[in-house]
Amino acid sequence: MPSLADRGSRFLSRLGRSRLAPPLRRLGINRASVKRAAIIGGSLTLGLAIVVGSIEAQIDRIAILGFHDIIDPNLPSERAPARAPVESDYTRQDFERLLAYLVDQNYWFLSADDLYNYFAKPDPDPIPDEFKHRPRVAISIDDGYASAHTHAFKAAENIQKRTGKTIKLIWFINPAFLGRMDTTLPRMTCEHLQAGFEAGFYDVQSHTANHQDLTTLDPDQLKVEFKQARDQLVTCIGDRDRDHQVAQHVAYPFGAVNATVIQYARRYHLSGYVYDSHLLRVLPWRDRYRLSRLPVNASMPVKKLQAWAAGRSW
Ligand SMILES: [Zn+2]
Numbered sequence: 055m056p057s058l059a060d061r062g063s064r065f066l067s068r069l070g071r072s073r074l075a076p077p078l079r080r081l082g083i084n085r086a087s088v089k090r091a092a093i094i095g096g097s098l099t100l101g102l103a104i105v106v107g108s109i110e111a112q113i114d115r116i117a118i119l120g121f122h123d124i125i126d127p128n129l130p131s132e133r134a135p136a137r138a139p140v141e142s143d144y145t146r147q148d149f150e151r152l153l154a155y156l157v158d159q160n161y162w163f164l165s166a167d168d169l170y171n172y173f174a175k176p177d178p179d180p181i182p183d184e185f186k187h188r189p190r191v192a193i194s195i196d197d198g199y200a201s202a203h204t205h206a207f208k209a210a211e212n213i214q215k216r217t218g219k220t221i222k223l224i225w226f227i228n229p230a231f232l233g234r235m236d237t238t239l240p241r242m243t244c245e246h247l248q249a250g251f252e253a254g255f256y257d258v259q260s261h262t263a264n265h266q267d268l269t270t271l272d273p274d275q276l277k278v279e280f281k282q283a284r285d286q287l288v289t290c291i292g293d294r295d296r297d298h299q300v301a302q303h304v305a306y307p308f309g310a311v312n313a314t315v316i317q318y319a320r321r322y323h324l325s326g327y328v329y330d331s332h333l334l335r336v337l338p339w340r341d342r343y344r345l346s347r348l349p350v351n352a353s354m355p356v357k358k359l360q361a362w363a364a365g366r367s368w
Pocket residue numbers: 196197261265307308
């Protein structure tokens with residue numbers, strides 16, 4: 055493979071011998087001036103790449119991890135044949151290992167309101183001193199599976215007992231499924247959400263009412279999906295939600311979103327989350343209705359999630 059310099063000089067000598075040479079000379083363009091222009095162009099490109107690279111290095115990146123069901127393979131009821139494995143499952147053991155690591159590294163577990171207030175809204179609030187120098191991460195759990203609640207609640211309790219720290223887990227819930235046992239996988243109940251909220255572990259947010267692909271719905275259905283979900287979650291948590299934090303934010307089912315969906319999301323929520331497998335880049339012009347999340351699945355080792363939390367792509 056010839057080097058770029060070889061190819062460049064071959065191009066120049068071909069140009070010098072070609073039929074284009076006389077008219078180019080008349081325009082004052084000769085081999086030397088082309089070479090000079092190439093050197094200047096190359097230096098400018100290199101300079102630009104260095105500037106872009108150093109700006110990129112300054113950009114704050116936050117990992118918003120997206121879990122679904124959390125299962126304990128040691129329990130016969132949570133492994134095959136009683137329960138077929140799903141790609142998006144994560145084991146209780148690895149989930150606990152990850153949380154323990156993040157707590158011991160003094161991570162700040164962001165709520166959806168924290169993400170919005172300090173990193174996503176226009177003109178964000180200044181970060182309080184106690185959080186300023188701590189690494190940041192957000193743990194979100196979608197769909198509200200009963201086993202995910204059992205293991206996540208227990209993990210948060212154990213961490214509190216061991217360290218005195220209260221971690222925050224963001225739940226994106228479809229209230230139409232709350233307490234349902236007739237779905238493929240049993241769902242958590244409103245009482246589970248209340249218990250987690252009261253303990254300070256759960257941040258309760260919307261995943262819309264029925265887990266539909268919102269891009270396929272008409273305006274009336276979109277309104278129901280956003281409004282009904284928000285109202286039901288607010289009713290479920292009730293007076294416990296003194297700071298009005300419940301269902302202020304939404305994660306679109308399947309991460310499916312378009313301009314019409316966002317138009318409706320804006321009426322009912324302050325921000326929206328997609329699944330684009332990117333770290334959230336904290337930029338002033340960030341579209342707060344397309345906040346990035348990283349979907350987690352069974353094949354991902356804890357080390358990979360730790361690298362994401364540290365702001366590194368794997
Ligand atoms: Zn979902």
